[in-house]
């Protein structure tokens with residue numbers, strides 16, 4: 001089991017992060033925030049996929065003025081992402097958002113004071129979001145590229161700025177577009193501060209490379225007990241970000257949600273079409289929220305062992321395909337009938353195992 005680093009507990013809306021609280025999956029909308037209908041629709045889709053905190057970009061007043069309308073229609077905490085404008089930050093707080101994401105160094109000190117005063121009044125936390133691409137000139141100097149050490153320096157400087165204003169309701173992030181710098185920066189910072197850390201790569205890329213890069217970076221840090229919330233940022237539908245985020249947490253047994261499928265890559269020994277069966281099973285189980293382990297295996301070599309560890313399993317065998325439940329063989333059927341049997345058993349399993357919980 002992973003031993004998590006105990007960070008300061010911070011409240012975001014009706015949720016808490018840090019301490020022993022679960023690591024939460026975050027995402028960000030890519031609709032125009034001023035289009036309330038579209039934005040709420042996307043947030044609902046994200047909530048359904050398992051998003052637990054949602055951030056929206058607030059580039060202008062048209063967007064800032066819609067935040068309370070959005071908040072009223074969603075069930076997860078709403079975070080406003082603000083750059084440079086004090087007035088937008090103040091309006092977002094006024095609209096009732098649950099958290100702000102800013103870069104305090106971007107604001108004149110007297111203006112930052114105003115933001116902090118209002119955030120304190122409304123008891124909302126602030127995330128200091130450090131990105132390698134937008135470090136302060138004084139820290140970057142003549143360098144073209146920010147190093148992990150520079151990112152940490154910037155984070156510590158911003159933390160100090162906020163602490164001087166007696167504001168300690170902070171979450172910190174330190175994002176770079178590559179895994180190595182991100183890992184190094186978070187590791188260094190976690191030795192120097194106890195504020196909860198929001199993990200992510202920035203601009204990780206499209207779905208396939210971005211998911212791999214994020215899994216390596218976030219996985220390495222989580223394995224070290226670092227991280228209180230995560231976001232996988234992909235050039236994709238944000239629903240995919242949430243799915244990848246969950247897979248990362250599930251892979252490390254840090255959270256449980258929905259199905260875990262163990263399926264073999266198939267080989268010459270396979271006596272069933274594992275690929276299409278797996279796709280069909282994934283499709284009908286995608287909205288299940290409770291944990292469920294399913295094995296789909298091509299032959300008996302590893303099939304029986306995996307089947308024994310799963311709640312439900314389909315295992316190819318020489319003549320007839322096996323359907324297993326709770327580790328026992330309960331049916332032997334022809335391959336073309338096995339999916340129908342699986343669906344029936346899945347329904348029964350859900351009814352019997354989960355109805356009383």
Ligand code: SF4
Nearest residue numbers: 264266267270298299
């Ligand atoms: S379970 Fe059987 S079919 Fe699947 S990869 Fe292993 S040996 Fe091949």
